Amino acid sequence: MKSSPAWRLGIKDMQIMPGSRQRGPLRKPTWIIVLVSLVSLFLVFAYVYPPQNSAACYVFSSRGCKGMPRWLPPSPVRELTDEEIAARVVITDILNMPSAIPTTPKIAFLFLTPGALPFEKLWDKFFQGHEGRFSVYVHASKDKPLHFSRYFINREIRSSSVVWGKISMVDAERRLLGHALKDPGNQHFVLLSDSCIPLRDFDFVYNYLMYTNVSFVDCFEDPGPHGSGRYSENMLPEVEKQDFRKGAQWFTMKRQHAVIVMADNLYYSKFRDYCRPGMEKGRNCYSDEHYLPTFFYMLDPVGIANWSVTHVDWSEGKWHPKSYRALDVTYDLMRNITSISDSVHVTSEEKKQVQITPCLWNGNPRPCYLFARKFLPETLDNLIQLFPNYTSI
Structure with a gap:
């Protein structure tokens, strides 16, 4: 057993030590009490105000913030009206x-x-x-x-x-x-x-x-x-x-x-x-x-x-999406739109987050779009001329 060497050492020491002597009064481990109190306070604070950045989250869980809910108590279920x-x-x-x-x-x-x-x-x-x-x-x-x-x-x-x-x-x-x-x-x-x-x-x-x-x-x-x-x-x-x-x-x-x-x-x-x-x-x-x-x-x-499944182009970053004019409508434009296979969402925070997810049709990757907007009326002739070709891409 791991503890036996320590036990034998204790017996040997007792044999060479002089007879019994009076023990002094025990010192209170004040620094241990203070340390335990600070750690407890820190954990309580972290529980009430969970960390939001990933570095802080990994102090509590190797899974990061996603692992936090595993040890936090579940939120009470609200009773429906x-x-x-x-x-x-x-x-x-x-x-x-x-x-x-x-x-x-x-x-x-x-x-x-x-x-x-x-x-x-x-x-x-x-x-x-x-x-x-x-x-x-x-x-x-x-x-x-x-x-x-x-x-x-x-x-x-x-x-x-x-x-x-x-x-x-x-x-x-x-x-x-x-x-x-x-x-x-x-x-x-x-x-x-x-x-x-x-x-x-x-x-x-x-x-x-x-x-x-x-x-x-x-x-x-x-x-x-x-x-x-x-x-x-x-x-x-x-x-x-x-x-x-x-x-x-x-x-x-x-x-x-x-x-x-x-x-x-x-x-x-x-x-x-x-x-x-x-x-x-x-x-x-x-x-x-x-x-x-x-x-x-x-x-x-x-x-x-x-x-x-309706495509719209928000790349200009304005309040309204891009409007397509007659000069914009080419076979290449239509081919590019119909070949898109990822859905993109951009959040409105100052530091915009781009969320990209593949378009899945019944679990299989497929092109995302069946329709598109915003096309101006002046594009009609070009679209009718290109229609048999771009719709079969």
């Missing part, structure tokens, strides 16, 4: 309900536009020969469009005024979904703007959307002023800041997801009342960028792809 329980029961029941898929399911194309549709001729070429596999719905918030394509004639729904950044934008989206859901043949729903164009031929788009296992709803966490900085505590208890998400409004979604969006009033009302421009001390919140990402993140996070 009656309204939340009722909403979640309905939503869960809808999501678990088996779908009655028709023999020929259709994609509903939902156009949200202030008036004319400058790319109607291009969409006409896209739809030709695929009758019975799609439906068209147009929400024109200002002027009734003059149509050139038979696929768009008499496809307007009851519209209402839409103001950019306000809840009326979400209202228009829900109105389009509501009208499209009346047709049981519509099984997937695509929201498009007046500046959107198709990037692929119809068959590619149809198969990509109809046989996916998710809805393509854009969703990411932005801790900056234009993300979580827009959150209002008035949304509590139903919407917590840790669940607040951001994303582009241009979605595609499966029928069950469209139904739960229409069924929701609880979470919608929180964004209607507490997410609007100039709401608190000059802060702006835009419901069309936050309502659906937050809603799906809370209620069905694995059911969405977390990116939109």
